Amino acid sequence: MSDILGYNGKRVIVTGCFSGMGAATAKLLLDLGAEVHGLDYKPSDLPLASFNLVDLRDPASIEAGVAAIGGTVGALFNCAGLPQSFPPMDVMKVNFIGLRHLTEQVLPLMAPGGAVASIASTGGMGWSRRIPLNIEFVTTKGFDAAVAWCEEHLEDTVREGYSFSKENVIVWTQFMGAQLIKRGIRINCTLPSPTQTPMMATFHAASGKEVVDAAAEPMGRYSTPEEQAGGLVLLNSDLASIVNGVVLPVDGGFMGGVATGQVDLSVMMRRAKPQE
Incomplete structure (x- = not known):
């Protein structure tokens, strides 16, 4: 069982x-x-099978990048993202709208047994308080419709973009889990x-x-990128063949501490001070 995770080849x-x-x-x-085929806004120096520059804010760029890879794809890892310091619409496009569009382009290349894993965030913890609104947004049809929805709700809902984008990675993952499993494809997020x-x-x-x-x-410490990679790779592996629609905390016990009252959320809930 030297390839228990099923990634060889x-x-x-x-x-x-x-x-x-x-x-x-x-x-x-x-x-x-x-x-490994890579997509990013900046070039990678890793020894990849292929690399294509892709701007997740541009649907044509996404479509060209996926088309350049072609063939059968066994797993997709959605790891690209922007923090809240960028313009809200850029954050929404990269963190969710572009992520969704790219995934929709890759899914036709997947056979049964395929899997998708995306990076969400504890910053999207508020998703459970407004599921109907999230469902309304994540079920918009196409890139442009999602952008239009965000522009209409920019001040009251989207705001800085980051929290709402991550909420919708979570909700969309759970929604699509029930859809894609009928095709033998799994989708999860961390x-x-x-x-x-x-x-x-x-x-x-x-x-x-x-x-x-x-x-x-x-x-009591920050995680490393390598620790986070482990969770993503596990979710898309053959070993996790029945794990689907799951929102997996990869957080050293943060969510468990919150659920049992051992982590004080009051500091986190404070709004960031306005920047000078």
Whole structure:
């Protein structure tokens, strides 16, 4: 059982492979013998089977990138993302609208046994309080319709973009889990704890270091990109063949601590101070 995860020779796609969790995921998959095809806004220096520049804010760019890969795809890893320091509509396009559009382009390339894993966030924890609104948004048809919905709800719902985008990765994953399993395809997502990536300084500036640190409890440290890659690779592996529609905390016990009253959310719930 040397290939218990089933990646040896499997064709996979990793978005966001330039740095952070995406780069760590691509490296781990290469080590496991996968044929890794990368998509990102910046070039990757990893020894990938192919790499294509893709802007998730542009549906034509997404379609061209996926078409360049072609063939049969066994697994998709949606790792690209933007923090809340970018314009809200850019955040929404990259973190959800573009992610959804790219996934929709890849799904026809998948046979039964295929799998999709996306990175969400504990920043989307509020999803359960407004499921009808999330469902309305995630079931919009096409890239342009999703953009129009966001523009109409920019001030009252989308706001800074980050939290709402991650809420909808969570809700869409659960919604699509019940749809795709009928085709033998699984879809899941992870909720990472704060992770030491190049974006961490941006998160500190936008939310405040004390807020980010509160989300690192009870472990008391930030996770590494490699630790987050492990959760993603496990979800898309053959070993997880019946794991579907799952929102998996990869957080050192944060969600468990919240559920049992051992993590104080009051610091996290404070709004970031306005930037000077």
